[in-house]
Amino acid sequence: MKQKVIVYRKVPKDVLTLLNEKFEVKYYKNLETESYSDFLQELHTAHGLLGSSLKISKELLDHAPNLKIVSNISVGYDNFDLEQLNSRGILATNTPGVLVDTTADTIFGLLLATARRMPELDLYVKSGKWNGTKDEDLFGVDVHHKVLGIIGMGSIGKAIAKRAHFGFDMQILYHNRSQNNQVENEYNAEYCELDELLKRSDYVCLMTPHTPETDKLIGEREFRLMKDSSIFINGSRGKNVDEEALIKALQNQRILAAGLDVYETEPINKDNPLLKLPNVVTLPHIGSATKETRDKMARLAAENLAAGLEGKVPLNLIK
Numbered sequence: 001m002k003q004k005v006i007v008y009r010k011v012p013k014d015v016l017t018l019l020n021e022k023f024e025v026k027y028y029k030n031l032e033t034e035s036y037s038d039f040l041q042e043l044h045t046a047h048g049l050l051g052s053s054l055k056i057s058k059e060l061l062d063h064a065p066n067l068k069i070v071s072n073i074s075v076g077y078d079n080f081d082l083e084q085l086n087s088r089g090i091l092a093t094n095t096p097g098v099l100v101d102t103t104a105d106t107i108f109g110l111l112l113a114t115a116r117r118m119p120e121l122d123l124y125v126k127s128g129k130w131n132g133t134k135d136e137d138l139f140g141v142d143v144h145h146k147v148l149g150i151i152g153m154g155s156i157g158k159a160i161a162k163r164a165h166f167g168f169d170m171q172i173l174y175h176n177r178s179q180n181n182q183v184e185n186e187y188n189a190e191y192c193e194l195d196e197l198l199k200r201s202d203y204v205c206l207m208t209p210h211t212p213e214t215d216k217l218i219g220e221r222e223f224r225l226m227k228d229s230s231i232f233i234n235g236s237r238g239k240n241v242d243e244e245a246l247i248k249a250l251q252n253q254r255i256l257a258a259g260l261d262v263y264e265t266e267p268i269n270k271d272n273p274l275l276k277l278p279n280v281v282t283l284p285h286i287g288s289a290t291k292e293t294r295d296k297m298a299r300l301a302a303e304n305l306a307a308g309l310e311g312k313v314p315l316n317l318i319k
């Protein structure tokens with residue numbers, strides 16, 4: 001008899017075909033709009049789970065006594081309770097690598113858009129306000145030749161550093177769990193302790209995973225250390241930042257501006273003060289979201305899942 005897999009996120013047709021050839025598949029294109037109680041019922045007989053964002057908690061796992069593997073269609077896996085998964089012998093996988101360049105493009109684009117106030121200026125033109133000479137009120141700040149501090153010099157951090165160094169002649173500072181010879185040699189990056197990076201950077205870009213160690217890593221104290229002309233970019237996870245402190249820092253002009261792809265609560269609440277601030281550029285957690293890359297992520301996640309259910313070691317097993 002075929003093992004049963006639940007896919008709880010929309011995936012490309014060929015990925016679904018691949019899964020259908022090997023497994024019995026229950027497919028929920030969008031769990032938010034489909035019955036969650038039906039999903040929980042199906043979980044009782046599932047061997048594999050494929051999707052993203054869903055909190056894989058003790059409560060959810062209690063509904064899944066036969067589960068062997070959970071495969072995330074994302075590189076971040078802060079939605080997994082790894083202790084619970086380990087204690088039940090359930091494998092967990094993610095999709096690193098395939099999304100690196102796409103995410104770095106988005107985050108660097110966000111940095112440029114924030115520095116040069118592109119969304120604000122787009123609105124200025126489209127709303128018919130462009131009548132004469134452009135005055136200083138519309139000016140942005142330079143990106144080229146400035147200092148970029150990257151916190152979390154992993155795969156995506158490195159790809160951002162590459163763009164900044166070769167494309168924009170920026171000076172790169174970085175803070176990471178360990179020093180990285182490659183970025184130091186290839187992009188002339190300089191390792192710094194966190195406080196020093198915050199003090200010296202014109203742009204601070206956060207790219208660490210969300211872990212107990214990085215929870216609210218950037219808060220009031222850290223914003224105070226930053227230059228009042230600095231721009232903060234968060235492309236990692238919202239919970240890595242104390243959002244209240246960020247709002248205060250922006251309202252009080254402790255920092256100049258922020259570009260955000262991620263938030264403490266997602267989707268962001270409509271009454272979140274961040275949405276009212278002119279010096280904030282917001283994206284809807286879209287870093288890796290191009291069609292090509294999302295397809296690659298879904299394919300890789302399906303391959304990880306299939307390997308685990310076929311008794312092989314999945315390529316991207318989370319240890």
Ligand SMILES: NC(=O)c1ccc[n+]([C@@H]2O[C@H](COP(=O)([O-])OP(=O)(O)OC[C@H]3O[C@@H](n4cnc5c(N)ncnc54)[C@H](O)[C@@H]3O)[C@@H](O)[C@H]2O)c1
Pocket residue numbers: 075076077096097099103151152153154155156157175176177178207208209210211213214235236237261262285286287288289
């Ligand atoms: N906005 C998006 O759509 C999007 C897309 C992809 C990834 N992400 C986020 O970006 C994160 C990074 O992705 P990646 O592929 O570069 O991962 P990665 O594992 O290659 O890199 C993470 C880096 O963070 C460093 N790090 C971890 N804890 C740290 C700490 N306490 N202090 C300093 N450095 C620390 C690690 O040493 C590592 O170099 C993901 O975990 C995910 O949360 C967001």
Ligand SMILES: O=C(O)[C@H](O)CO
Pocket residue numbers: 052073074075076077099287288
């Ligand atoms: O971690 C990731 O891969 C992105 O945030 C998409 O969820």
